[in-house]
Structure formats: C-alpha cells, structure tokens
Amino acid sequence: NFMLTQPHSVSASPGKTVTISCTRNSGSIASNFVQWYQQRPGSAPTTVIYEDNQRPSGVPDRFSGSIDSSSNSASLTISGLKTEDEADYYCQSYNNSINWVFGGGTKLTVL
Amino acid sequence: EVQLVESGGGLIQPGGSLRLSCAASGFTFSSFWMHWVRQAPGKGLVWVSHIDSDGTSINYADSVKGRFTISRDNAKNTLYLQMNSLRVEDTAVYYCARGSITGIDWGQGTLVTVSS
Numbered sequence: 417n418f419m420l421t422q423p424h425s426v427s428a429s430p431g432k433t434v435t436i437s438c439t440r441n442s443g444s445i446a447s448n449f450v451q452w453y454q455q456r457p458g459s460a461p462t463t464v465i466y467e468d469n470q471r472p473s474g475v476p477d478r479f480s481g482s483i484d485s486s487s488n489s490a491s492l493t494i495s496g497l498k499t500e501d502e503a504d505y506y507c508q509s510y511n512n513s514i515n516w517v518f519g520g521g522t523k524l525t526v527l
Numbered sequence: 528e529v530q531l532v533e534s535g536g537g538l539i540q541p542g543g544s545l546r547l548s549c550a551a552s553g554f555t556f557s558s559f560w561m562h563w564v565r566q567a568p569g570k571g572l573v574w575v576s577h578i579d580s581d582g583t584s585i586n587y588a589d590s591v592k593g594r595f596t597i598s599r600d601n602a603k604n605t606l607y608l609q610m611n612s613l614r615v616e617d618t619a620v621y622y623c624a625r626g627s628i629t630g631i632d633w634g635q636g637t638l639v640t641v642s643s
Binding site: 467472506508514 | 573634
C-alpha cells in the first residue's frame, strides 16, 4: 500500500493563487486517478476535481488539478481565491485492491 | 439527485455493538460499489470498507478487520455497517459513500461515540 502526503496547512490572500500538493510515496502517481475533495467545517466533503483534472459541473474554473510524474505528485490549484474557499482539502486515489487512499488533508486559510 | 442518508450512530460503551444504515436514492443502487469512510474528531478521512454491487467482493481496512461487517440489501436500497467490539478509537463520523467516475458522493454522516 502507498500513502499520500499533503501539507498540513496553506494560506493566501483573497484574489491570489494557491497550490496544494499531494505526494505519493510508492508507485506512480499516474497509475491511478487522483480526486480532490473540499470539506467545510461541519459538512460532508464534496468533489472539486476528479480523474486528475476534471471539474464536476458547478465547480468554478478557478479550481484545477494536475499530476507531475517527475515529483510523483498531484496538485490542486485555486486561483482568484475567495473567502468561501477556506476549507480542508483532501486528495484521494486507489490502491491495487481498489481501496480508497486519502491524503491527510490540508487546511486552507484565506487571510 | 443522489441522496445517501446515514442513521444508527450514537453513544456506545467500549466493547459494544452498533449497526449503521445508509438509505440510498436517486440512482440505481444495485449497480454501484458502496463504501464507508470515517473521520475522527479533528482528523482526516479514512476509508473503512467497501462492497461491490452484488455483495460478493468485500474489503476492510486493517483497523476494523474482524470487528466490522459491511453488507447491503439491494431490494431496500440500503447499505449497512455492523460494528462489534467497539473501541474508543472507533469514535468518528461515519460517512456512507458512492464511488463514481465523477468522484465520491457522500452522505451527511452519522456520529459514533465510543466512551464509558
């Protein structure tokens, strides 16, 4: 089994751009799709990116996803930050047993 | 619209048992793998278990293997999690979840508190 490692927290000002990384410790990041979830306090998570870089309908195009094989990591980038983007963000992928593997989560603070 | 509604959480003593239910609607329940994911207070998301569409393929996280049992009733569009020999460290919000090509659809969660 592999692990996904995220920074514990990131912060940026409204209107700026922030990137959250998700690094896979073994196996290729490209071997299984990566999803990203937003979780506001007291609420269930919601999908903001699926299949590495696809946005569900209703998610603004300020949210984008990518993978980088050289660093074996996935990234979630949020541009034009708004105060409403303040939340916890989790990356997720799959292992060979089709079990879900989650990153530890990143708390985004919009200052 | 996909709806997943969990129930059955509550306060239970260590060593006790609890059964969670998840009522599904808005999609063809019998066609989808279903999962349980938990989140301890102030902590991250942790996958607990999954069951395939007809209940023949099941898997568990090591932390719950031998104590938890996942099952489903496709006629009732309901997912279950039987939790036995509960431990303090099982305290968490338990989410019912459906995996799809567009990511995970989540229920609102049900809180399980294991405490004496």
